[in-house]
Amino acid sequence: MSKKLLLKHDHEPGIQTYEVYRKHGGYASVEKALRTMTPEAVVEEVKKSGLRGRGGAGFPTGMKWSFLAKPEGVPRYLVCNADESEPGTFKDRYLMSRIPHFLIEGMITSSFALGAKTSYIYVRGEYYYVIAILEKAIKEAYAAGWLGKNILGTGFDHDMYVQPGGGAYICGEETALLESLEGKRGNPRIKPPFPAVKGLWGCPTVVNNVETIAAVVPIVNDGGEAYAAIGIGKSTGTKLISASGHINKPGVYEIELGLPVEEFINSEEYCGGVWKGRKLKAVVAGGSSVPVLPADLIMKTAAGEPRLMSYESLADGGFASGTMLGSGGFIVMDETASVVKNLWTFARFYHHESCGQCSPCREGTGWMEKVLHKIVHGHGEMKDIDLLWDLQRKIEGNTICPLGDAAAWPVASAIRHFRSEFEEMINSHAVEHA
Amino acid sequence: MENKVQFKPETLALAKEIMGRYPEGKQKSALLPLLHLAQAEFNGWLDVPVMDMVAEVIGIQSIEVYEVASFYSMYNLKPVGNCLLEICRTSSCWLRGAEDIVSHLENKLGIKEGETTPDGMFTIKTVECLGSCGTAPMMQCGAQFHENLDTEKVDSILDKLRADGKRTNYFDAVVVKEY
Numbered sequence: 001m002s003k004k005l006l007l008k009h010d011h012e013p014g015i016q017t018y019e020v021y022r023k024h025g026g027y028a029s030v031e032k033a034l035r036t037m038t039p040e041a042v043v044e045e046v047k048k049s050g051l052r053g054r055g056g057a058g059f060p061t062g063m064k065w066s067f068l069a070k071p072e073g074v075p076r077y078l079v080c081n082a083d084e085s086e087p088g089t090f091k092d093r094y095l096m097s098r099i100p101h102f103l104i105e106g107m108i109t110s111s112f113a114l115g116a117k118t119s120y121i122y123v124r125g126e127y128y129y130v131i132a133i134l135e136k137a138i139k140e141a142y143a144a145g146w147l148g149k150n151i152l153g154t155g156f157d158h159d160m161y162v163q164p165g166g167g168a169y170i171c172g173e174e175t176a177l178l179e180s181l182e183g184k185r186g187n188p189r190i191k192p193p194f195p196a197v198k199g200l201w202g203c204p205t206v207v208n209n210v211e212t213i214a215a216v217v218p219i220v221n222d223g224g225e226a227y228a229a230i231g232i233g234k235s236t237g238t239k240l241i242s243a244s245g246h247i248n249k250p251g252v253y254e255i256e257l258g259l260p261v262e263e264f265i266n267s268e269e270y271c272g273g274v275w276k277g278r279k280l281k282a283v284v285a286g287g288s289s290v291p292v293l294p295a296d297l298i299m300k301t302a303a304g305e306p307r308l309m310s311y312e313s314l315a316d317g318g319f320a321s322g323t324m325l326g327s328g329g330f331i332v333m334d335e336t337a338s339v340v341k342n343l344w345t346f347a348r349f350y351h352h353e354s355c356g357q358c359s360p361c362r363e364g365t366g367w368m369e370k371v372l373h374k375i376v377h378g379h380g381e382m383k384d385i386d387l388l389w390d391l392q393r394k395i396e397g398n399t400i401c402p403l404g405d406a407a408a409w410p411v412a413s414a415i416r417h418f419r420s421e422f423e424e425m426i427n428s429h430a431v432e433h434a
Numbered sequence: 435m436e437n438k439v440q441f442k443p444e445t446l447a448l449a450k451e452i453m454g455r456y457p458e459g460k461q462k463s464a465l466l467p468l469l470h471l472a473q474a475e476f477n478g479w480l481d482v483p484v485m486d487m488v489a490e491v492i493g494i495q496s497i498e499v500y501e502v503a504s505f506y507s508m509y510n511l512k513p514v515g516n517c518l519l520e521i522c523r524t525s526s527c528w529l530r531g532a533e534d535i536v537s538h539l540e541n542k543l544g545i546k547e548g549e550t551t552p553d554g555m556f557t558i559k560t561v562e563c564l565g566s567c568g569t570a571p572m573m574q575c576g577a578q579f580h581e582n583l584d585t586e587k588v589d590s591i592l593d594k595l596r597a598d599g600k601r602t603n604y605f606d607a608v609v610v611k612e613y
C-alpha cells in the first residue's frame with residue numbers, strides 16, 4: 001500500500017556508507033541530470049512534479065526555483081534548511097543521519113539545476129552528531145568524484161559545506177537562517193527583497209528544506225509526471241511524517257499524500273493506535289505552529305468527509321474547523337492529556353524563541369506564557385481566557401516574520417475547540433483555593 | 435601578555451579551514467562554528483577573553499562576537515558543570531513524562547534546574563524541542579541524545595558519566611546507532 005520514494009532503503013545495513021548507497025542506485029539522478037539534461041530541463045521536471053516545500057509553508061518548489069535571479073557574474077547559492085526546530089518534527093534528522101548521501105545527491109542535482117557552484121547545509125547545532133555523519137558522507141562523495149571540479153567530466157563544479165547553528169528556532173525562518181549563516185544574530189529580514197534576488201551575502205539564493213531537496217532525486221530519476229501521479233490533487237508525492245505523543249509506535253513514516261488520518265493513527269503500519277488502549281482526544285497535525293484539532297475534527301471534516309493527510313484536506317474548513325499539514329509533525333494526545341498544559345509548553349517555547357525584533361511578538365508571547373502559567377498553576381481567572389484570545393489576535397498578522405502567527409494559532413485553536421477545558425481548570429482550582 | 439588565551443595549534447588549523455569555506459571577505463560566517471570550537475576547548479563556556487580571541491582570529495570586532503554569543507542558546511556565558519544535562523521540556527516530551535525526568539534529576543543530584551552540583555560535575559538545564567520527539571522523553575549530554583528515558587535509565591547514564599569523569603561536548607565521537 002505504502003509508496004516509498006525517500007525511505008525505500010533506510011533499513012539496508014550500511015546504507016550510511018557510499019558503497020552501499022551507490023549499490024542501491026545512489027547518485028543516478030546526478031548522472032542523469034549532468035549527462036543528459038540541461039539545468040532548465042531539471043527545473044521543468046520539478047515544476048511538473050507539483051512538489052511543494054516540505055519545510056512547512058508548502059510553496060511550489062519549481063516556481064520558487066524559477067524566481068531565482070541570474071545576473072551575470074554574480075554567484076548563486078543553494079542553502080539547505082536543516083534547522084528542524086519546530087516542536088514535533090524530527091524527520092530531517094532521521095533522513096540525514098540514516099541516509100546522508102540521499103540529501104547530498106539531492107543537493108548536487110538541485111545545485112546543477114540552479115547553477116549554484118557552492119551550497120551549504122545549515123544544521124541546527126544540537127544535531128552535531130548528524131553534522132559529523134554528513135561531513136563524512138561529503139568526504140566520500142568528493143573522493144568518488146561527485147563533488148569538486150569538473151564533476152563526471154561535464155564541466156560542472158560544485159563545493160558543499162555543512163554549517164552548524166547555535167541553538168535558535170527562529171533560524172529556521174529562511175532569512176534568519178541566512179543572517180545566521182553570515183555570522184550574525186538570527187533576526188529575520190524584512191521581505192522583499194526575497195532570497196531569490198538578494199539572499200546569502202546579497203546574492204541570489206534558494207533555501208529549501210531537507211526533505212524537499214531529497215524529493216528532487218526521485219523526481220529526476222523517474223520524471224516529474226510519475227511523481228505527480230502519486231498523492232492526491234495538488235498534494236503530490238510522498239511526505240515524511242514525524243509521529244509522536246500518545247501513540248503505540250512513534251517514529252518517522254513516509255506516507256503517500258492523501259492517506260486517511262484515521263488509517264495513519266490506527267494502522268499497524270504507522271502509529272499503531274492510541275497507546276494504553278485509551279481514547280483519542282486531540283491532534284496537532286503539522287508541528288507546534290498549526291491549530292490543534294479535537295478527535296472528531298481530525299478524523300472527519302466539518303462536512304463529515306474523512307480527513308486525509310494532504311495540504312488541502314487538513315486545511316478544509318479553514319481555522320474554524322481545519323488545520324494545516326505544516327512540517328508534518330504529528331503530535332497525538334490521549335484522553336488523559338491536558339490540552340491547556342500542552343499549550344503552555346508551546347507558549348513557553350514561542351516566548352523563548354521570539355527574536356525580539358517586533359513588539360507584538362516579543363511582548364505578546366511573554367504575556368501569553370505568563371497567563372497560561374498562571375492558569376496551569378492554579379491561579380487562573382475566567383477573564384484570562386478572553387485576555388489570551390485578545391493577545392493572540394493582537395500578534396497575528398502584525399509581525400515581521402510568521403513566528404508571531406505560529407505563536408498565536410495554537411492559542412486561538414485551543415480556546416476555540418477546548419474552551420470548556422480552560423474553564424474546568426480554572427474552576428477546579430477556584431474551589432481548591434476557597 | 436604571555437598567558438593570552440589561544441586555540442591549540444590543531445584547533446586553529448581547523449578554524450582556518452572553516453574560514454576558507456566562505457568567499458573572500460565573508461569570514462564572519464565562521465563565527466558560529468568557531469564559537470562551538472572555542473566553547474569545547476575552554477571548559478564548556480565562553481569567557482570574555484575567549485570571545486575576544488575568536489574575534490581576533492576572524493578579524494572582526496569583539497562586540498560582534500558578544501552579540502552573537504548572547505543570542506544563541508547553545509553558547510554558555512557562565513561556567514557550567516562537566517556534563518551539561520539538557521532535558522527537553524516541550525510538548526511531545528512533556529506528554530511522555532519529561533517533568534518526572536527533571537524532578538528525578540533534581541532529587542538525585544540535589545540541585546534545581548539551572549544549577550550545578552558542588553563538585554562541578556553536572557548542570558541541569560531544560561531546553562526546547564531537540565528533534566527527538568518520537569523517542570520522548572529525552573535529554574542531550576554532549577553530542578549524545580539519550581532517548582526513551584525512564585528513571586532507571588537516567589540513573590545508569592549518570593553513573594556512567596560520573597565514572598568517565600570527563601567533560602562532555604558537542605564534538606564527542608558518537609557511536610552512530612543502527613535503526
Ligand SMILES: Cc1cc2nc3c(=O)[nH]c(=O)nc-3n(C[C@H](O)[C@H](O)[C@H](O)COP(=O)(O)O)c2cc1C
Nearest residue numbers: 053054055081083084085172173174208209212402
Ligand atoms: C519561525 C519559523 C521557523 C521555521 N523553521 C523551519 C525549519 O526548521 N525547517 C525548514 O525547512 N523550514 C522552516 N521554516 C520555513 C522556512 O522559512 C522556509 O519556508 C523553508 O525553509 C523553505 O523551504 P521549502 O520551500 O523547501 O519548504 C520556518 C519558518 C518560520 C517562520
Ligand code: SF4
Nearest residue numbers: 355357358361399401
Ligand atoms: S515575529 Fe517574532 S520572531 Fe519574527 S521577527 Fe518579529 S519578533 Fe522576531
Ligand code: FES
Nearest residue numbers: 522527564566567
Ligand atoms: S518535544 Fe522533546 S524532542 Fe521534540
